[in-house]
Amino acid sequence: MPDPSTQTPPRQQTIEVLIQNFPNGVIVLFDDDLCYRVVGPDVLPFSKREATELLGQSIHDLFPECTATSLEPELRATIRGESRSFDVKYDDRVHHIETHPAEIDGDAYGVLATQNVTQERETAAALERQNERLDQFTSMISHDMQTPLSIATGHLELYQETGDPAHLTKVEETLTRLDDLTQDLLTLAQSNDVPSLSETGALNAVARDAWEMIDTRDATLDVSDLLIRADFGQLQALFENLFRNAIGHGGDEVTIRIGPIKGGFYVEDTGTGIPEDKREDVFEHGFSTGYGGNGVGLTIVGRIAKRHGWAIELTEERSGGARFEFTGVEIAD
Template identity: 60%
Template sequence: MDNFPNGVLVLFDADLYYRIVGPETLPFSGRTAADMAGKQLYDLFPEETATELEPKLEATIDGEPRSFDIEFKGMTHHVETKPVHIDSEPYGVLVTQDVTNVRQTAEVLEQQNERLDQFASMVSHDLRNPLSIAYGELELYRETTEDTHLDEVKNALGRIEDLIVDLTALAQANTLSEEYEPVSLTAVAEDAWELINTRSASLETEEDVIVGDRSQLQALFENLFRNAVGHGGEDVTVRVGPVDEGFYVEDTGDGIPPEKRDHVFEHGFTTGYGGSGVGLTIVKRIAADHDLEVSISESSEGGARFEFQTAQ
């Protein structure tokens, strides 16, 4: 017991009394074994913790080992139990170790791997539109030799460069930028509108100021607009305006069925029109990096309405 690494050993009986506890001083709580030995589970821990432990320890007494994590005082403990018999009486042996750092590291790695797995398709998805514009304008320049087409090529290539920077940042840790600044809602929405194929759709905006990274917010609007036009048809109207602690984007299309609203942000989920299923994943990622929560409802015409509000 004295040499058990970063953990505690316990022998408990059928009434869930701790009979033997070690080492002498518990490594992660500072409690002494003498203060714990001879006490019942509900005397040792708060009711919430004891209630979670009780069925697992009782199952151990009944002969079934258990392996689980439990949260206690801001730490994550991994617990292993085994049934034993002493003089034909059932007991349980409990081993617990502090695994807080291990679990946190695993969670961070899982999040990073998820971001990296999505990165290739995200880059491909958002780069496709400005790349298409660049090719189109270059072809028009070859036909007309008008320099204005080269200006559009330059703008599209600049947008590609910005997207590479932004999407690379999105593939990394989920942190808020210290360089966020006030951005005109109307201006960023109109810039995004100009960079997608809106066909005969129309955009209506209400002016407001939001705080964030302008280029990332533009990518958010581009994906929402592309989704609205793709699903709503050539004559759809898209509206952008302020709400309390945020903004909304809505359209006059067919909307998103309630049963699909919990899934539309999942990577690869698509409801048709030839979309790749990553546009709304990017939207949610950008929103999260701006500490914004996203909710989906209906517009007054039955179309989709996305609301972005500061997370509480």
């Protein structure tokens, strides 16, 4: 029969088993100098170092200063009796750390358990990005389809009243635009890559097609000739959103001008403009400068420009309206 005096107490055995088999992580006992006093398992799963190499060393000895600096306030709070739960990025991994205070023979210690959660955090971030793209796609579809649907409905009603087949032709054109728009916005929601398909065409023709798709009220469009290479379905969506934004802010009689600049083109209006302190934010999803807009139109503009590799600068038109300058545009000969 084994000598009881030589046996490890059951509680200590349990602790040893936990330390040696802690899943995908490390358990540490640290003191008020933030030095490691107990470390396990014997071979650390992340670095493959021997646990004994870490004993007696402080976090400032073990980690780069930026990592130690982020750890120190959390561990000191633990020594003071507060539990902590946080993530730290170290050695190209994300580690989730849980700490709890402990008292041994009247002295304050902390217990630290850390696990590699890199894959879990990457999966969560990817899911969040996917959900954000879905939310943006839903908003974009709702936003950009309202006017074409109204136009198609209006011409259908006129056909029912008059029997004039010209109205059915307009319905067909508008529904075709809706189909193209859906594909364009779906592509935008799925990717920020540069378009694989681009064509050479006249900027003024695309702008006037966009003009036909919105409620222009008594606004005026003045557009210069310029040949560029672009995805013209998406470019039309860009113009439609800029036009709606200009009319919404500038009123029914606003004038919108489009013309060439070095390396691209500008779109400006004679409206009230966008305050300088808001110009950095207007392309963010959901940001609205008023007039009843839902903060989606300029997000679409920004994403279309980004997908083409164009830069946008938002400045002021000479009379105080908004001026959008697009550069990095491929100008056709």
